[in-house]
Amino acid sequence: MSRWFRWAIAGGDRFLMAISLAGCKEIFVSKWHLRLGMVAVGAIFVGSLPQPDSAEIAQAEEPPRKRNWQNVTTTELPRIKDLKRSAKTLKDWLAQMQEPAVEAPIQVTGVQLNRTEFGLEIGLETEAGKPLQIDATKFRVEGNSLVADIPNAVLALPNVQEFNADKPTGEIANVRVRQMDATRIRVTVTGNHALPTEEVSLKTGELTYSLNPEGEVPEEELVVTGTGQRGYFIPDATTATRTDTPLRDIPQSIQVVPRQVIEDQKILRISDAVRNVSGVTPQGGYSGLTDNYNIRGFTTYDNLRDGYYAQDNLVNPTNIERIEVLKGPASVLYGQFEPGGVVNYVTKKPLSEPYYFAEFTAGSFSTYRPSIDLSGPLNTDKTLLYRLNAAYESSGSFIDFVDQKQFSIAPSLTYKIGDATSLTLQYEYLNADRTYYDGLPPDPSVFKAPISRFLGEPGDRFKFESHTIFLALNHRFNENLRLRSAFTTELRDTEEPGEFRPNSIAADGRTVLRRYAAGPGYYRNDALQNDLISNFNTGAIQHQLLLGLEWNQYTYGYDYLRSSVDLTPSIDLFNPVYGASPPPIFDEASQRDRFHRTTIGLYAQDQITLLPNLKLLVGGRYDFIHRKNRSQPLDASGNDPIGDATEERLYNGAFSPRVGIVYQPIPPISLYASYSRSFNPSGSRTVDGSLLPPERGTQYEVGIRGETLNGKLSATLSAYEIIKANVATVDTNNTDFSIAAGEVKSRGIEFDVVGEILPGWNVIASAFVNDAFVSRDNSLPVGDRLVNAPSQGASLWTTYEIQRGSLKGLGFGAGVFFVGDREAELPNTFEIPSYVRADSAVYYKRDRWKVGLNFKNLTSTQYYESQGYYLRPGAPFSVLGTVSVNF
Structure with missing residues (x-):
């Protein structure tokens, strides 16, 4: 049934093409609107279809415009004998139920780096030239890196699990393409101590996207800290799930105090940094040497260090990259903790x-505090x-x-x-x-x-x-x-x-x-x-x-x-x-x-x-x-034991x-x-x-x-x-x-x-x-x-x-x-x-x-x-x- 449904949608797209070729400019029926109607009808038979990506929504909201049909290729409609037959046995029916209702992830089979007149072009080659689902609005800057996440894609590179290239240009230290989860790959372009000022583009098929942020990029060098992230907003955290998960996908309140805030506020006592988080009140520990917190009304005397249990202990802010505050019970992953967070x-x-x-x-x-932070490779191959x-x-x-x-x-x-x-x-x-x-x-x-x-x-x-x-x-x-x-x-x-x-x-x-x-x-x-x-x-x-x-x-x-x-x-x-x-x-x-x-x-x-x-x-x-x-x-x-121990x-x-x-x-x-x-x-x-x-x-x-x-x-x-x-x-x-x-x-x-x-x-x-x-x-x-x-x-x-x-x-x-x-x-x-x-x-x-x-x-x-x-x-x-x- 799912193939019939996709065939119907494909036919609907060609029907829109025919209307446009006929010159019916006053009739505007978008591909997205037609798909919505088909989904409503098809839901009776096969359930809901995947949501359209943001690029399709943006296309739907655009007014009608003249299209260039010279580059449009047509595909032969499937013949009746090629269509999937209805299930006649329980085994066939279960097999059809296991078929994905969404398109299978597209395989990225090659990565090419090409120097251009203005900078560097990263080419992603796909199986059979299939187009990737790219949403340029999701491109972002993390520290001195340009980052692009590509959904519904898997790396299928020959002989290696990820692509890694060092120093492709004078301004760029590294280009990395890796698998983040089952259906998402990430492209990361890291500059030499600062964001690349040259043009960095991502090309897939006939489409090219710019990875550079909009607006003027600061010329001064950015400090690279433990995760390479700089700024106040950190998009991912690990405390809530023990995996690197976007904050927007976590069904629990979690706040991150990044390194930049610790530096800007000149935090000498780590508990002062957590004042920036709602519902958290610092509570001094024994002799002022340990850090406890009241979170959502409950005092916690134990903390985590890189996701591992650590009792109330003195913490050196110099060695802290960021602080993650998970509010609410954490026992599902960490065991014995207060329910406040x-x-x-x-x-x-x-x-x-x-x-x-x-x-x-x-x-x-009379406060005096020198500190150092040194890092780097110890051998040539890093x-x-x-x-x-x-x-x-x-x-x-x-x-x-x-x-x-x-x-x-x-x-x-x-x-x-x-x-x-x-x-x-x-x-x-x-x-x-x-x-x-x-x-x-x-x-x-x-x-x-x-x-x-x-x-x-x-x-x-x-x-x-x-x-x-x-x-x-x-x-x-x-x-x-x-x-x-x-x-x-x-x-x-x-x-x-x-x-x-x-x-x-x-x-x-x-x-x-x-x-x-x-x-x-x-x-x-x-x-x-x-x-x-x-x-x-x-x-x-x-x-x-x-x-x-x-x-x-x-x-x-x-x-x-x-x-x-x-x-x-x-x-x-x-x-x-x-x-x-x-x-x-x-x-x-x-x-x-x-x-x-x-x-x-x-x-x-x-x-x-x-x-x-x-x-x-x-x-x-x-x-x-x-x-x-x-x-x-x-x-x-207070020196000698007396009586019996219990x-x-x-x-x-x-x-x-x-x-x-x-x-x-x-x-x-x-x-x-x-x-x-x-x-x-x-x-x-x-x-x-x-x-x-x-x-x-x-x-x-x-x-x-x-x-x-x-x-x-x-x-x-x-x-x-x-x-x-x-x-x-x-x-x-x-x-x-x-x-x-x-x-x-x-x-x-x-x-x-x-x-x-x-x-x-x-x-x-x-x-x-x-x-x-x-x-x-x-x-x-x-x-x-x-x-x-x-x-x-x-x-x-x-x-x-x-x-x-x-x-x-x-x-x-x-x-x-x-x-x-x-x-x-x-x-x-x-x-x-x-x-x-x-x-x-x-x-x-x-x-x-x-x-x-x-x-x-x-x-x-x-x-x-x-x-x-x-x-x-x-x-x-x-x-x-x-x-x-x-x-």
Whole structure:
């Protein structure tokens, strides 16, 4: 039946030709309109046909014009004996059902590079000269590369799996043609450190398309970073699906903070970059050295690093290429995470072209920070690549007695074993030594004290050291099947000789009760993940199937040594006198705790293209979890074990599903809806020593995502509801323990926009409203808001760089960040006020040099962030000056 249908359409096209030849110019019947009618009739017999491509729609909307019929070729109509007979057996009928309702992908059998008078022409040869479906409106610029995606096509090159040509011209470093998925190939033309200014064209059959962007191209060289992408809008992400997927095809809210934003805002603390994303509020971690986030009302203490589990850890911004924030449950691919979302730090990777970058930043509070980023090939055939990122920072603080020194170095190697196999090895070392400072206790009295107030002792220190090793193997068996296997290990040690911690403020409103804490800690996390990715078709339906197996082993231990407020000297909030001596003993249940967790996860995911504009995502994961916890009492000195150790073993298993659908009524618009669940065994303890029960979350989300036709600006509007049981929150009677808040809900609407408005004018902005509250509980008031979950927030950051004239290279940036009021504790007894902070920047680029000034908190707004239980004041007006060079 499908062949009859295509024959009818072909006949309709020839009927239009006959009308035009007859000179009936006053009758306008487009090919697209006729096909629509045929589809409506044919749907009764054979179902729906594929949607027309954008070129056909554009042709339909054009007014009638005179056609040149000299180059038109006619095709002989099929004879009756050649037509497919009706099915007479079940076997024949099933065979016909498996026939694709769309045309089979066209084979590209050859790629030719031809020098022209004005530049370079890339010729694509196809089987039997069949025309390719090319939509020039989808051509785009990524960093110093020109990119063209061609749908419904497969590479069938003799003897090779992809086409790769180095240095075809003086301006062009590389031309690459590769298979992206089962029916899509990509042409990438990469310039030597900058976009090619010569004409680059793509020719298929008798048609030629220009790959160069419209308008004037900046003449200055563009910095090539880890993915080769520059600018504010990144079209693809990997966090949501573990595959390189266009954002417009993902049925879940995901936002990307690119490297360019990190550079423009001069981010020294990686959590500051995530302020640009709706529904995300940074929440300081232990001693200010780790980064946690509140996402959609839920605080997550674990993050991802290149798609692999990484507990809250110090992150060096110099080694980060971009940040991907997946909002909503991520358990279907990553296992144990909060239902609000997860932050994935994507690190820089080795480059195939030499790249050398050095930067020095200095500013307020005695801040000094040199850094380098070096990359390139180590051999002539570019099969061995390297990258080295390193940074050192020494800084004081607006808070009395607080200072820090930290150093990080991250070398990496990529070895291209062959055309289909690569091996990547990464290592990162981090070392930090700083004053121990968590913040101020949540009490109205602290707002009357200066933000510089330090309530510990000047000698309180905290030391941190970590080693991270990552080894990844990628192998492509053929254009439709590939394997990705990676192993990562993370080792971390902390040292706490002893510090005075503010606990609460007495009834007089000025006496700060303190406790004394000490004890070393260590952490180790090992993970092995194997992903098998296959592209195939079942009839007209395209699939990208992901099958995965993950093994993870997590070990964490520390000596819990505490002295009570009765033994620890207090301090005056408004007239502090320092110099207190540590208490003689640890009188609060001193013990040595060890936690061990082993997880095995099996997961599957299928990205299904039902129609070119209708996509389905289904997936599920099952986790097997074994936990072993051991606790050994210590004597009052904190050195010697006493009594018997207690040990408990816990076994958990859970299934986490996800299903989502994306409908694109027109190419730039995506409508989506999704359902997903999360699972997270609780690691928190109540004051009596028992573990909280596992947490389960369920999310419903709908949204709309739109992109401009030039692919440089994107906007997302989403609405969601999350239901979660057994949320762990701080026990205000004893801040070292937690309580379960029963069932909670989070509902909200979010809006994000990012990209380039005009050449040189970039923007990243967000806004959200959120209602996260206790919906059922036996002890907490129903309706109380969750801790550190603002009811609204917004951000706007925009930059403009002059593109031509004598001031070319001069740029300006400005932004505002608004965070609504938040509750500091459960039950709700203390509210953290809302605030608005304004920043700005000015910079100048000339050749390979760049100088800039960043001004933060222009009005010295007094505001406070949350660090779990404590309040941490934000920095007043500060300035950072930067000089950088790349060569």
